[in-house]
Amino acid sequence: MALAGLLWCIGALLAISVAAIPAARHRWGTPAVYGSALCASTIGLGLALASLLGGGALLGALTLPVGLPWLGAHFRLDALAAFFLVVVNLGAAGASLYGLGYGSHEEAPGRVLPFFPAFLAGMNLVVLADDAFTFLFTWELMSLTSWALVMAHHRRPGNAAAGYLYLIMASFGTLALLLAFGLLAGPAGGYAFAAIRAAPPAPGVAAAVLVLALIGAGSKAGLVPLHVWLPLAHPAAPSHVSALMSGVMTKVAVYGAVRIVFDLLGVPTWWAGALVALLGGVTAVMGVLHALMEHDLKRLLAYHTVENIGIIFIGLGLALAFGANGMRAAAALALTAALLHVFNHSVFKSLLFFGSGAVLTATGERDMERLGGLIHRMPLTAFVFLVGSAAISALPPFNGFVSEWLTFQAILVSPALPQWLLKFLVPAIGALLALSAALAAACFVKAFGVTFLGRPRSDAARQAVETDRWSLATMLILAALCLVAGILPGYFIDALAPVVRALAGAQLPRQGELDWLTIVPVAQSRSSYNGLLLFLIIAFAAGLGAEAIHRWASGVSRRSAPWDCGFPDASPATQYTAGSFSQPIRRVFGSVVFRAREEVNMPPPGDLRAAQMHVRMRDVLWDAFYAPVAGLVSYVADRLNKVQFLSIRAYLTLVFGALVTLLTVLAVWR
Amino acid sequence: MAIGLQLLVQICQMALVLALAPLFAGYVRKVKAHLLRRQGPPLAQHYRELLRLLRKDVVLADSASWVFRVAPYLIFATTWVAVSLVPTFAIGLIFSYAADVIAIVALLGSARFMLALAGLDVGTSFGGIGSSREMLIASLAEPAMLMVVFTLSLLAGSTQLSSIAASMQASDVGLRFSIALALIGLVMVALAENARIPIDNPATHLELTMVHEAMILEYSGRHLALIEAAAYLKLLLYVSVIACVFFPWGIAISGQGPAAYFAGIGVYLLKLAAGGFLLAVFETAIAKMRVFRVPDFLGAALMLGFLATLLLFVTLAG
Incomplete structure (x- = not known):
């Protein structure tokens, strides 16, 4: 067995x-x-x-x-x-x-x-x-x-x-x-x-269990x-x-x-679905915005995990909402999307962390502001990191796109939900999901572009060497899996069918036997996606373009200094950094979400001090939830500190008082 | 045999959009010039420019990597495939079921991803500024586009452009407020995505507010030709999407035979002429905005799309 x-x-x-x-x-x-x-x-x-x-x-x-x-x-x-x-x-x-x-x-x-x-x-x-x-x-x-x-x-x-x-x-x-x-x-x-x-809990208890389970599993x-x-x-x-x-x-x-x-x-309740999906939507956008502000490569990836967990929970929440209303086919669609994203995210997030590990080994740096130009020194790592970046940014033909596409399809069948709150909530969650997908692409342009492209920003980056064969083999396997799951998603959806059937009471139509391996979650006239065909046509079109150009156009390439509109500067410090790349997005979103403030110290004319700019950002959630709790704990600890320095009489009184209280409680309880 | 014929029509569409795209961009430029009382370059100027670029040598920056050299081919291919999946003169072509409109938006996203990376590759400040701003614009334009897509898909009960066009052609959709909101939102997104005025100016160099041109500053020769061609194709794509979804009249249905196809091509050319004229008038009448006004503009597009979707969620029962 x-x-x-x-x-x-x-x-x-x-x-x-x-x-x-x-x-x-x-x-x-x-x-x-x-x-x-x-x-x-x-x-x-x-x-x-x-x-x-x-x-x-x-x-x-x-x-x-x-x-x-x-x-x-x-x-x-x-x-x-x-x-x-x-x-x-x-x-x-x-x-x-x-x-x-x-x-x-x-x-x-x-x-x-x-x-x-x-x-x-x-x-x-x-x-x-x-x-x-x-x-x-x-x-x-x-x-x-x-x-x-x-x-x-x-x-x-x-x-x-x-x-x-x-x-x-x-x-x-x-x-x-x-x-x-x-x-x-x-x-x-x-x-x-x-x-x-065998003995499902009463509705009130079920609600409490749901909230506790969300806290317990959600904190992990x-x-x-x-x-x-x-x-x-x-x-x-x-x-x-x-x-x-x-x-x-x-x-x-x-x-x-x-x-x-x-x-x-x-049996789920519909408000549970609303709660889970809303938490997911907020998580997705907050995670990706945090990631955009981050310069530490590994921490950026960790914030992206938060984003993707949000996407998964959007799917789970929709599945609960559909299930509560007896819409089993729709619940199966949403659950399939969530579970497929579970698999996809585990593949490309492992790949990206392995890539960051290779960078860390080669340079000793996690700070993107001190990296750059690694594509010349570590070509294979750069290639697989690029595949992972495209996959996590939900770009076709890679796997991340398929699960996000399925989530969008699930959102598009939800006007049939009867509850008004859900009717208002689900479009907002769709907008949050679309926003997080677009911001994720911006974030990974930053992550890949600043780390691997451009010119090296430190000696460590200048002297990096390609990582070892075991690491490369692992990353290549995972990158291949990203592509395979992206162009043949039908088989992966079919593999999920027994899980979805057990939990949602229905499953998607079998995808593996459809013509040309298209995936059709609901009906052909409604939506379909064929990653394989798309991949082949793009490869064909790119090949056609390359062939035509090689045959008829000039094939000569010369190397020279960058043009840069006539103002080339040899120093790599003039490149865009991670901070400058995300500055426009920080100005648009950060002033609200992070209360970002920019302070510019410009010395008066004639003064030779360097000008300085400080950006201050606050984690609003930390200030709202954690700082008060931490403050309360240290306040209580301070007060209780006195108990350590009492006289022996006071301790004896305390022990006696505790004993009497306990006995009283016991007596009243009986 | 039938599949062979369908493939032929699909290939015709791919060839048609490739041939039309530079002409359409040249037409818009010509109309703009006329509105400004200038002669303007001839209609075929963009073809000549592409041919000239193709004949020139490529000058690569020392620090350019393979990403810089591969990106133009991928950008061109992805955009070309995306536009050939959009119904132009006929709906229901054979490849149109490979990708719905969400996938088409995502394909354009792939092209943009590569372009932004290419902008960062050489390691110059201009490339970085272009990439950074392009991704800012995209981070608002893409959700706005998806919201418009949601509106249309909810109305038509489908995310396939062919089905949406067919359902819009049938009279039972009627006039809805959501459609108007979606149209305005989509036009705003199209202006932003194609680097048109008021977001960006396709005719400038060395201006502090430029976005698209800054990203491709280091490109030359055949690479630049491919990227320019992709930009023309993208413009054609957005105009075609607007035409086929909001003005679906006269579009042929796959399998109707050559006569219907030719009629469809004729109607399509007329729609392009009208759309290009309107674009030129709009661009001439309005001034370019500061970069940090762009989020407001696109935020408005996002809100319009969101409102349109919300209205449909509330009004569509069951």
Whole structure:
């Protein structure tokens, strides 16, 4: 059975994790750990793929006699779990393969190697868990191992603070999930998911569970306003772990939300859909605007994760709204869009983080203002990063476009929704989605253009060398996957059909058998997209143009200094930087969203001091939500500080008072 | 056999738009010149310019990478494919089901992505200023365009341009307020996307407000010819979209035979003549705006499209 095989793989990962503690001291430790993790996750990927495509033959459940004595550890492999296991293990295999090359630059392998396989095992286990205890336990395993990986380079400035914030947010999220499962289990304490499914909660309780699940899973996934830790913690980890956290762990959080909201809560309510979709829309735009203001390459990518999580949650919210109104075909469309984006994002976000890791290895720089011109020194990395940038910007013929296109199609069938709030809300969410897609393209023109194009802005960038073969192989595989999923999306949509059927009660029409591999989500006359044909025609047109030009036009090229309208300047400092590139967008959006203020200090004529410009931006959400809480906590801590310096009489009085209070409470309770 | 014939018509459309695009741009320039009481260059001037550029050598900047050299081909091919998916003289051509209007917008987005990267590639300040401003304009114009697309798709129940044109041709749509809003929004987007006055001036160099010309400043020879051709094609695309969606009369339906096709081409040429004339009059009558006024202009387009969509969401039942 596939489930047993997967559990063996997870067991192997945990064993590798233990063995890595002594092995990390040796030179062979790094390739051994990553190589064996690669084997385990590749087998896991194969098993998950087989169970997803096998039509239910390999699915099943299993109870192990570990964990709580009266409960045991329930594991279950259904279509939803199989799909997310594909995502997890694909990302895990990619990160392990990449780690074979990247890991050799690690200065403290003892801080990375033991936690890496345990992190992989934790993510696999969350997806397989079939009772609340196992789910929360493995969720914490995933959180703590990833926290340890974030803290791997804890001496670098900012990393310790990032890890601290991550720990707080992760505990907070787990607390919310704990409460959600407590409410779901009810007074009888039926913690197995099967028992929860059999007794769906009352509407009031269901609403509370929904909000708690959104807080719990959303804080891990990076839903606004719970996203603040993500752009700090994800980039702090080594790059292959950043890729895993951004590309895969956020998807496990999405899995948690889907499992609770779609599976355990039973029939959804329409306002739940409105809430989720609105959160998604706001998250998408806030994430991409933050990313545009960012100059740190890895942090920019982390903010883009926030954006893409928003797009996924838009799809999930629409699916809930359709499901609540009994529109099963539309719900299937929206859910397919969301799940396809889960897969697509895990592929291109891993690719982009791997690319940023290659840049980091080659130059030691994450700050884009000190990079530039890397395309000449690292041609292959630049090429795959370009593919990833095009895919994440939702440009055809790559895969990101397909899932956003499906989300747009889902928005376009929503006027049929009966609720007025939704009628007003959904067009606004469509506008937010369109805005975030356009801004994402601007952001990746900046990310790729400033990092890889132009002229080098520092010596480190001038002396960069191409990265190692393992890393390149990983990135090339993922880039190829971006293209394949973009031009043959029909097969990927078909693979999602069993998941969607289980959750939405319907599925999209089978796409694989349509003429010329077109995808047709609703009906031919309504909408269709054929990535393969588009790709071929564009290739044909470009080839035709190139051939005609080579035959009839001048083929001579000369090299010379740049023209620059007659004012060429040899200094690379005259180029546009990341800050200057995003300055117009900062002026348009930033003055509202970030309260951006520009201060120009222009010395009077005759004064020889340099002119200075300062840009001040504030994170409005941080000021609104986090600063008050942090202030309250330190205020209370200050007050309670006095308790440390009391006399022995006062302490005895306190103890006595506490005892009396407790006894009184107990007496009244009885 | 039938597929062969359909392919032939599709190839005719591709050839037609490629042949017409420089002529249309030249026609607009000619009308503008006449409105200013000038003689203006001959209609065929753009063809001559393209041929001259093709014959010239390419001068590449030292710091240019392969992105700079590949981009013109991709920009040209993507734009050409996008415009050949738009119904010009006939609807329901064989390739038109490969991409709906959202995909066409995204294809133009791909071309713009490459162009903006090419602007950054050499590492000069002019290229950067052009790319940065182009992406600012696009970041507002693309959502506005998508909102207009939403309006049309909701009315027609389809995102296929062919189906939208067919449904607009049928009389049951009637006159709706949303259509008027969408038309205004689309015209505003078209002006911005094609670097026309009042957003940008296609006839300037070395002006602090230029956008499109700044991005392609380093291009020369055959590369420049391809990018110029792509710009002409894009202008033709927007005019064709407006013509086929809002003024769908006289458009042929695929499979009606050569006579209908020729009639369709004739009507299409008339629509282009009218559209180009209006564009020239508009451009002559209005002044160019400052770059930081552009977001207001495009924000208005976005709001118009959003209002049109919202109206439809509220009025369309079930």
